[in-house]
Amino acid sequence: MDLSAVKTALESKSYDKIADICDNLMLQVAADGVAFHDEWPYSVHLLAHFYVHDINSARFLWKTIPSSIKESNPEVNAVWKIGQQLWLRNYGGVHEAVRGFEWSPELQCFISAFSELYTKGIFQLLVSAYSTISVEDAALFLGMSDDGATSYVLQQGWTVDNASRMLTVKKQPVVSVQKLDPCKLQQLTEYVFHLEH
Template sequence: MDFSPMTEALASKSFEKIADICDNLMLQAAAEGIAFQGEWPFAVHLLGYIFVNDINSARFLWKSIPLAIKESQPEVVAAWKIGQKLWVRDYAGVHEALRGFDWSQEAQLLVSAFTELYGKRMFELLVSAYSTISIQDTALFLGMNEEDATNYVLQQGWALDPASRMLTVKKLPVVTEQRLDPNKLQRLTEYVFHLEH
């Protein structure tokens, strides 16, 4: 089986394409009657779904993986562990699962990119959901120790109350889109036309 499209996507850091590429390769292999049990990149395929936050598809792929593969390839199990933690919204557990395995080179590219993306998502979640939050909870969400989490959010403009060990979240400015009322635009056009003539 030619995995070069997947390899090229990994090399070009087109991680959002990995799941689709693997799906297409799997369909192609099935159409050609190719049995790919042992050499199929199940871990990368799972991580591709996880990267695009398609946990349902990752779950179905996991269920379709033969037991022999699950037992013989610990990286596949480690990839699914991330999916399990996402499924139950165990935010701290996701970080532990990401760090808790010595990933292959291909998988490491995806894991590193997802770790960064997930950290950004968690920070945005904290900003949108909290006005104040404890240092401990912030560290759990961000997958950092308390000192690093505190330093990180303070750099983002948050405030710390050392006595209560609570952080005050700095809300991002809300950007509102200005919409032109077609009636106002028509009146303005008529007014300008009237001035010119």
């Protein structure tokens, strides 16, 4: 079984492509009737689905993993713990699951990229959901210490009231999309045509 495409994607940090690569390769190998369970990169495959926010595909993949692999591969179970926390929307639990395992060298960069992407996503969720939030709650959501979370959000333009330990969210500017009026486009076309002739 040739896993070079998966390895190449990991090395080039093309993490958003790994789920599709693994899915297609798994289908191809299964269609060829090749037994692949012992050497399949289940940890990478599961994490790839979490990376692209495809929890349902990850759940399906988890159900297809042989019990022998689940029992003998602690890293597969550690990745699955991340998925369980994602499913439960336990934001702090996701961070704990990421930090709670000694990841293999193969997965360390991928886990770091997932964690960073997840933190950015949670930050955007906080921006859209809150106008003020306590330091403690922000730290829980972001999976950081109180000081770490405060420093992180201050770098994003938020402000902190040290007396009340409340953070004021800096709202992102709303970008409005200007719709093009077909009549104005026609007028502009006629004008340009007139200038050229």
